[in-house]
Every structure is written in C-alpha cells, then in structure tokens.
Amino acid sequence: MTKVCIIGASGKVGQFAAYAISKIPFVSRLVLFGREGNENFLEGIKLDFIDSFSALGRDVKLSASTNPGDIEGSDVVIITSGIPRSPGQDRLDLAKQNARVVAYYSRLIAEYAPNAIIMVVSNPVDVMTAVALECSGFAPSRVFGLGTHLDSMRLKSYIANHFSVHVSEVHTRIIGEHGETMVPLWSATTIGGIQIQNLPEFSSLPKDDFVECVKVAGSEIINKCGATIYGPGEAIATIVRTILGNEDRILSVSAYIRSEVNDIGDVCIGVPVRINRKGVFPVPIRINEEEVLGFQRSVDRIRSITSEVLSDLKSESAELDKKNNVVHKNDLLF
Numbered sequence: 001m002t003k004v005c006i007i008g009a010s011g012k013v014g015q016f017a018a019y020a021i022s023k024i025p026f027v028s029r030l031v032l033f034g035r036e037g038n039e040n041f042l043e044g045i046k047l048d049f050i051d052s053f054s055a056l057g058r059d060v061k062l063s064a065s066t067n068p069g070d071i072e073g074s075d076v077v078i079i080t081s082g083i084p085r086s087p088g089q090d091r092l093d094l095a096k097q098n099a100r101v102v103a104y105y106s107r108l109i110a111e112y113a114p115n116a117i118i119m120v121v122s123n124p125v126d127v128m129t130a131v132a133l134e135c136s137g138f139a140p141s142r143v144f145g146l147g148t149h150l151d152s153m154r155l156k157s158y159i160a161n162h163f164s165v166h167v168s169e170v171h172t173r174i175i176g177e178h179g180e181t182m183v184p185l186w187s188a189t190t191i192g193g194i195q196i197q198n199l200p201e202f203s204s205l206p207k208d209d210f211v212e213c214v215k216v217a218g219s220e221i222i223n224k225c226g227a228t229i230y231g232p233g234e235a236i237a238t239i240v241r242t243i244l245g246n247e248d249r250i251l252s253v254s255a256y257i258r259s260e261v262n263d264i265g266d267v268c269i270g271v272p273v274r275i276n277r278k279g280v281f282p283v284p285i286r287i288n289e290e291e292v293l294g295f296q297r298s299v300d301r302i303r304s305i306t307s308e309v310l311s312d313l314k315s316e317s318a319e320l321d322k323k324n325n326v327v328h329k330n331d332l333l334f
C-alpha cells in the first residue's frame, strides 16, 4: 500500500501531476488535496479521474479533500500550491508570497504525515525547498524540490533533436538554480555513452543557444498558453516512481547540500542526488573551474534570497505571537 498526496491538486500542475502519478502501478492511494472552498472542484477532478481509471483498468483509492486529516499516512506529499508567475515575472518574484503557503503546508505535513517524503514544486522551487525543510523539521533526505530535473529534461531533448538520436541515448545534467543562473554540466553529458566533448561536432554545437532556450522555456510556454503543465507533471511522476520503486536513480533535484559540490554547500539547490524509498541523497561531485564559478554564483543568489525569506517568516511568526499573546500551533511558521 503506497499513498501519495498532492497539495494544490486544483491547480494546473497539481492536477496533471496527480493524473500522471495515478498511472504508476504501485500507487494504491491518491489524495487530491486543496484549500477550503475548493471541495466541489476537487470532487469533480476525482470523478473525472475515476472515469479514466475505468478505461485504463486501474484500481486506485482516490479521495478529494480539504481536510488535513486525509494527509495522514502519506508516503510522499507533493506541494504544488502557490501562485505561478505571470508573463514578464521572474520565479524569484513569487518568493515571499509562496513562502507563506509552503510554510503552512510543510507544518501541516509534519503534523499529519511525519514519516512522509516532501517534494516541493511551487516556485521559486530552490527557496521553497529550504522553507519546507525549515518548517517541516524533517531530515534533509526527506525534503526536496523539483529543481533542475525539468531543465535537464529540456536540455536533453534539444541535444537529442540536434543529433537526431533517441532521447534515451542522451545523458545530461543541469545544476544550480531552477532559473537564470542554472549551470549546464557539459562535462557530464554523453550521447550513446560517448562523452559529448569527444564528438567532432561538439565545437560547433550551439551550446549557449541551447542553455538560453532552457532558461526561457518556462516563460515561453507561459507567454503562449498560460502555464507549464505536462513537462513538470511528467517530471514529478518520474520522481515519484523512482522513490516508490526504490530505483536508486541519479536525478538532478533541489536538495540541501552540506559541501557535496567542490566543498560548496549549506543551501538547497539543484544537484545530482540518488533517489530511493528513503529519500534523496546528494552525490559528492567535483566539477571543473568554469562550472564551479557558475555554481557559486547560483548558490550565492539562492542563499541570499532564502535567508531573506526565512528571516521574514521568522519575524511574521514573532509578530503573530505578540498579537495573540499566546502560541497557536497553526499560526506558527516555525
């Protein structure tokens, strides 16, 4: 019996991620969770899913809920709640607003599903992962964000297309911020098992164009159709499958690192991690000088916004205490 809960299931990415997850064979219970007022909407999604299960021959116990009690017993809880960016906005512009939402749900998860693994999707995902880690009080191995997995998928498809090979022949990795300062690791990119730098075509490869396309991929989709849904939804489902299947795959997600990348650490950011039933475990790596410079820049940017956001949450929490003159468990951000 495995139970997965999607918080924010009434939203676009939450809804499609839930659907993709419902097709994973070992998921037996799925909770479509949302905020109060969305009961009817969530129930509608549930009924529609049930119709599709009939066509698929799937047998998943499905619930639609706004009651925190229904998070209980979840093996994996995914937070997709929060505002998405509008055209022209950077993901980091969402930090302060979404931090409150992620903080609230992380505390709720800690209370109702203390043994769960938390996956954060809400943006800016690296900062929100740090918020979830802090507010849940969970071990770093049990809190991570979608991070640069989606960016790595995007780069992989551009490379496969350029070389006219099947995507499964391409292995590549982007680390750092899920955003402007992301760092592609060409040193860790292979095609059909061959180091990309050993291919004659490497010198004429439009590498900078590829990376630029990855950086603007999200905003391009948002400008054209309002939201990115299927790419992130499938990426989320892949990671859930990796956890529940105890697959020990190495994927790039946002995780807390101590010093795993050239001794750089103390931040939640996109890095290669081993993923299994116990959670995520950063793989110690050494990257080249140019990559270190880029990664350090990314770390500095995320670390500075993270500390601002965490400190705002702390003062808001202190303010609440003062106002109420009592400690209300549900009002506490820390």
Ligand SMILES: NC(=O)c1ccc[n+]([C@@H]2O[C@H](COP(=O)([O-])OP(=O)(O)OC[C@H]3O[C@@H](n4cnc5c(N)ncnc54)[C@H](O)[C@@H]3O)[C@@H](O)[C@H]2O)c1
Pocket (backbone or CB within 6 Å): 008, 009, 010, 011, 012, 013, 014, 034, 035, 038, 080, 081, 082, 083, 084, 085, 094, 098, 101, 120, 121, 122, 123, 124, 125, 146, 147, 150, 178, 227, 228, 229, 232
């Ligand atoms: N990390 C990634 O790769 C990635 C990919 C796609 C989307 N996202 C992020 O996921 C989030 C959701 O995106 P979406 O397109 O589904 O947005 P959406 O507007 O369709 O859905 C937002 C969801 O959050 C809930 N929500 C909003 N404000 C809330 C609040 N104050 N309290 C509780 N719940 C609240 C809504 O009820 C809804 O369920 C955004 O932050 C977006 O940037 C991240």
Ligand SMILES: O=C(O)C[C@H](O)C(=O)O
Pocket (backbone or CB within 6 Å): 084, 085, 091, 123, 150, 217, 218, 219, 222, 228, 232
């Ligand atoms: O770009 C966004 O705001 C959504 C998401 O982070 C994405 O990369 O698709």
